[in-house]
Amino acid sequence: MSVASLDHAVWRADQMASCQAGVVASGHALLDRELPDGGWPTASLIELLPQQPGIGEMRLLQPALASIAQRRRIVLVQPPHAPQTAAWSGWGLAAERLLWVKTERTADALWSVEQILRNGSCGAVLFWQTHSRPEALRRLHLAAQAGDAMFWLLRPLPNAQDASPSPLRLALQPARGGIAVHVIKRRGPARDTPLFVPLTMPARVSPGAATDDTVIPFNPISIRHAPVDRLAPAVAASRNAASALV
Known part of the structure; x- marks a missing residue:
């Protein structure tokens, strides 16, 4: 077999890799240009590490989720707040x-996610987890590769210091009018500066409202508290009932 015939299977660190599985466009042109093959990879563990919940991470995923929801179901496992169906419909x-999916034990949540990924019943899985052992991450990555679903694992920002089998890891920090994306790991050249991704304003915000793309320096060790992007949709209170499978 000639070297030329293997060229497509060789990844060079100064080039963007090509995903074997499919991709789903993020809906943000700036972000797509920084992702291998121009979108979120399916059948892979994608780690998102927000500085804190509610800084715009769901609005970042909204275009891809809307595309997936047209034909397949979306599963939320252990979200920090109860889903608000009115917001999702909007x-x-x-x-x-x-x-x-809500469980009392971490082991049950991990088992549930692994089974969902392997059985191919859903198009996307979002899993919120505070602490994950390395072997658990490896099992989740293998389960994701066994199916074709989009799989986002959301963990606190300090976990950016930990090793992970995920081929795509993004740290997220709040920025006025959008979100700052730090590329921690990807199959492509290193990016030393954060990427500012503007997010669509909610309808209640005036189109002429001022925006500021200033971002906070990335320092996962010193972070304890963070400002929340007030343009993000309000989180539903726990007393609001939502259609769910528990």
Whole structure:
């Protein structure tokens, strides 16, 4: 076999890799240009590490989720707040395609995610986890590769210091009018500066409102508290009932 015939299978660190599985466009042109093959990879563990919940991470994922929800279900496992179906409907995400899985034990949540990824019943899985052992991350990555679902694992920002089998790791920090994306790991050249991704304003915000793309320096060790992007949709209170599978 000639070297030329293997060229497509060789990844050079100064080049963007090509995903074997499919990709789903993020809906943000600036971000797509920084992702291998121009979108979120399917059948892979994607780590998102927000500085704190509610800084715009769901609005970042909304275009991809809306695309997936047109034909397949979306599963939320251990979200920090109860899903608000009115907000999802306003984003064009049908509530009947949304499943909410809540468990009392971490081991049960990990088992549930692994089974969902392997059985191919859903198009996207979002899993919120505070602490994950390395062997658990490896099992989740293998389970994701066994199916074709989009899989986002959301962990606190300090976990950026830990090793992970995920081929794509992004740290997220709040920025006025959008979100700052730090590329921690990807199959492509290193990026030393954060990427500012503007997010669509909620309808209640005036189109002429001022925006500021100033971001906070990335320092996962010293972070304890962080400002929340007030343009983000309000989090539903726990007393609001939502259609869910528990």
